[in-house]
Amino acid sequence: MAATSISPSEACTLKKALNRLISKTSPSPRARTRSEPLYVISLERYGRDALFALRFPDCISMSESLFDATITDGECKIRASLDPALNTLISGNKLHCGSVIRNVEFRYLGDDDGDTGCFHVCNLELDRLCGGDAAIRALASVNLRELPWLTSEPKAGPLRSHRSSYLPLWNNQDFCGELWRDTPPTEPEDSDEEEREDIGSTVSLAEVRRHFLSGSRRYHGALCVRIFHKSSLMYYGRPDQKCECPYKAELQVADGSSNACVVLWNSVCLDWYRVLHPGQVLRLCQYRVKQSFSSRTGQDSEPRIEISLNSRNPTALISIIPKNLISPDWVLPDLPHSFICGEELSRCPQGQICDVLGVVMFVGRTERLNKKDGQRLEEYRWIQMIDRSSDKPFTIKLFSTSQPDVQSRICPSTSSAAYSSVVLPKSPLSYASSVFLNAVALLVCTRLMLFRGAVDRATAFEYLTNTPLTQVYCTGTGCSPVMPYKGLRPVRQFLSWVKQLDEGSLLERAVIGGYFSYPPLPVSLNVFLENTPGAVLVSGGEMKLDCEKLNYKEKRHFVIQCVITAACYHHRQDSGRTQCSDLPSAPLSPRVPRQREAEPHRTSVKRRLFSRDGPRKRPATPLHQLPAEDDPERDSSLFDGAMEFLVGEQNDESDEEDDDEEEFVTAPSSPRTSHLGLTRAAIETLPRVFCFERRHVQAVAVGMQVNSFHKLLRQRELESFSPAPCYKGYFTLTMRGESLSDGVTLDVIFLPASPGNMHWMPVPLSHDNSWESVLSHGGFSPHAPPPSPADLITTANQLTNQRLVCVIDACALGGERLELVLHRAFPLR
Structure with a gap:
């Protein structure tokens, strides 16, 4: 319904619920809407101030952030502060821009310490059944910018804190809002003359x-x-x-x-x-x-x-x-620079500061890393580039550089045909030919630091990452930043090389989004323990509790002992979706089909499991205390009571198998039915083919949740991109925790690195491509043709009774979705 009237109609849900609060004729200080849907059309974050304890005395231990939301019923809109008790819904991306909410409880707060009156949301119910596009469908004909405010237009800044501007929704490093100027301010005419100093010479x-x-x-x-x-x-x-x-x-x-x-x-x-x-x-x-x-x-x-x-x-x-x-x-000095090429990285010392210039071949999805003991979440993306020194890409872990307008639009190389209708901004690289500028996206990153990781005692991988002074410059992003490095010899040489590139071969290799982890981990458990002194072995119950605490797009590594109970291969589909193949798989226990059938109900089960009478958390075991792999005492000490089972032919122990099934398939509130992970890869998991014409849609698909309704896209648009050709399919592995007391089943994605995949190359170590070798190396041997998925599935009985120390990457994708990806699985003999 279009907003054509100046004031809300009598049927306006918000007006009916809040009119008595505004006029102060209600005997109650609160008002609640009923079952009619309301829609969140913006969400803004800011830091709390010294008056927080007075305003919210019951929430002093909550997050340091506060949130304001703009809410509409389609007839009018209001801006309201959100109670800090709702922060956990936002941090998990359950409540977000585009959410449908019902039964919303409001208060109207009068003037307080100079604040103007404002609405405050005390409580609400999320409508999880209406679908992700419900708000877009409901407000398709509504001009949200012209919708009238229920009362006078609220102040521009934060409602419940004396802060001048809002913060970005997902980090503290970027600027946010229109207060940040992009042109020089004029000198104030009424400056204090007593304050002015004699400028002189x-x-x-x-x-x-x-x-x-x-x-x-x-x-x-x-x-x-x-x-x-x-x-x-x-x-x-x-x-x-x-x-x-x-x-x-x-x-x-x-x-x-x-x-x-x-x-x-x-x-x-x-x-x-x-x-x-x-x-x-x-x-x-x-x-x-x-x-x-x-x-x-x-x-x-x-x-x-x-x-x-x-x-x-x-x-x-x-x-x-x-x-x-x-x-x-x-006598001003020239700008210093320290450009190096990708080939030189392997000869540079650890910690060297350098500048790099390259053609972007891969841009990963945005993820977050928890730093400072959980007090700070930092956004980052993985980027791969090539330059004139080598056809092998070098890798950058790029955190926020306070350049959101540039970083959010970094994309892989693009075609000149796609650029033909686009007017590129003028830049200091304009001396390059227009053909060159139209062909590829160039990225300059300055003041990066070199880091290394070891695969074994003889093989190391390096990558670059930010320093506090890192700056990013990119062509093809739609913005025109100052690029102070024009005319330098390394840049001129690079441009000459780019003009000779085969654009078609670049496009075939360009990849965007998807799971990516770098550098590769060691292929031996002993080397892994040496290189990861702080690693801790957790139980399935501990992992479940920690995964519940993950914030939206927060990624974390877990080390857990597991056994594999099922393996399945999912073919890549041209439509961008995957489905399980009809390949023979390792026999599943009878409980597995029930688990998959019950998957839609897992969300409610998971919530009930976190009651106070849930499983008691035990102290985590430092991994450096693990005995050696050949220690005969192992079974009677650390691994005493570990789960053992048979994945193979049915035998006389079928009765015991049935008993175990009965124990596992219990009422939803039983802690023995815990599940973690997704049984199919999410759209965020698989890397996608880059499409320049739809680059803005892809930027949303691989980025963070937006904070404004006009940036929202329909789910089918985000899901419409085909997986990158370098990925033919993926495995799903069902794992059980180390002991009966855990009762935790993990549904884990496994994306093995394979020869010829420049995006994710296997480690340069030969092996026999058996299940054990593929899991411990993270992929296939680079010196032999990889086995077919059918061959691997039919040999899954190699994993029978095999205890594995697994390194699993967990990432909260938003809502109730938890992605688990197997990084390494080290066998314990």
């Missing part, structure tokens, strides 16, 4: 440093410096702070005499962070000087200075000097 960094070390605290003169590096944003807001704009960012700058760190504080970040880029020349006035952080913490042997730019006391004056006005008398 230009001074050097060396002079400022001498003044500071001599004890002087006033500086007469402007600094003219070149930006060398720019850091990512730092949000330092804490619940006990009242700072409205708790941001800082650093610039590494230099002039002809010295170098220093310039720090942008608070609202200066809002005005200038997006405007400033490496390579620019700045004129800085009315700054403060103090000892640098590295000097204060003893990291530098010589004292260094830090230039602070604030919005007051005094108000810093910042201006960008055009190239034609840069005086040669300033």
Whole structure:
């Protein structure tokens, strides 16, 4: 229904429920809507402040984040704060933009410490049965931007915290909202004259440093410096702070005499962070000087200075000097660079800082990593590129660089035909031929750090990842960032090489999204233990409890002892979907078909299992305490009581098998029926063919949940991409936990690396392609043709009674969906 009236109609669900709250004629301070559906059309996050304990005295131990939601019934809309008790629904992506909610309980909060009145959602019910596209269908004919507000339009900022801007929904590193300027601000005309200092002539960094070390605290003169590096944003807001704009960012700058760190504080970040880029020349006035952080913490042997730019006391004056006005008398240094090619990475020392330039061949899905003991979640994506030095791709684990407009649109190489109708932005790479720019997507990443991982004592893999000063530049993203590296010799050589590439072969190899894990793990349990000293062996019950705590798109490794009870192969389908083949499989116990039939009910079972009278958690076992594989004492110590069973022909123990089935198939509330994982690969699991014409849809499909309704896409659009040709299919393995007391069954996806798959190459070690070797190596031998899936399935009896130490990657895909992917399985003989 289109919104044509200025005010909500009498039939408006929100008006009927909330009108008495607004007019204060209701005897109750709360009002609840009934069974009519409401729709969440935006969700925004912000940090709580020092008044949180007064506003929410019952929620002081909740998350440090608060959320505002815009809700509509199709007739009008309101913006409301959400009770912190609902945060867990958001962190698991159960409540999100596009959710259908019912029986919503509201309060209307009056003025409080200067806040204007606002609605507050105390409780709600999620409609999980209406389908993922219900809101899109219901609001298809509604112009949401023109829907009237139930009351006057709410304030632009956070409703229940004195913060100036919203945070990104899923990280703290990016900027978010329209307050972040992308053009330089004008100098305020009414600046405080008493605060203004005598700018005078230009001074050097060396002079400022001498003044500071001599004890002087006033500086007469402007600094003219070149930006060398720019850091990512730092949000330092804490619940006990009242700072409205708790941001800082650093610039590494230099002039002809010295170098220093310039720090942008608070609202200066809002005005200038997006405007400033490496390579620019700045004129800085009315700054403060103090000892640098590295000097204060003893990291530098010589004292260094830090230039602070604030919005007051005094108000810093910042201006960008055009190239034609840069005086040669300033003797400003050129921008430093340290480009290396992919072939050189293997010869570089661990921890080296470098810049790279390449053609993007693979862009992974967005995932999150829990850091700082669970206090910080950081987004990252895996990227693979090639350059002129080698046809073998090199790999980057790219965390957020506070460039969301660039990073969210990084895509693999694309065709010139697809680009023919697209007007590319002007960039410093414009001296390259238009054919070259139309053919591929180039990515420049600066200030990356080299890391290594070992497969065995002789074989290592390296990858690059962020430093605080990493910057990303990319063609073909639809934005036009400053690219300060034009004209450099490595860049010119690279462009000459790209012009000679075969575009067709690049497109055949381009991949987007899907599960990816790097670097490869060791192929021996002993080497794995040596390289992973902090690894802990968990029980199935412990793994289940920890998986329930995973946040949306959070990925975590688990090490667990299991035995395999079933194996199945799923063929790749051209439609993008997979289905189980008719290949013969290892005989399943009678309980397995029941498990799969009951799968739609697992969500409710899982919730009941987490009652207080559930299984008691036992202390985790550090893996370094495991006995050696040939230890004769093993069966009577650590592995005493481990589950043993037979996967093979039926025999005289069929009666015992039936008894075990009866024990397993119990009432839904029994802790012995726990299930984890999905029996089929999710759409997020399999890498997809890249399609330039639909790159915006693919960006949503492999990215995080959006926070605004106009960015939502129908589920069928996200599911319509075919798996990449390098993936012919995948295995699903059903595993049982190590002991009867666990009662946990794992449904695990296994994507073996195979020869010829440049996206996921097998480790360069030969083996016999038996089940045991394939599981311990994570894929097939690179020096022999891989066995057919049918051959592997028919030899699944090799796994009979085989105890395995499994490394499993768990990722919460949103809602109740938990992806489990087998990374390695080490046999215990």
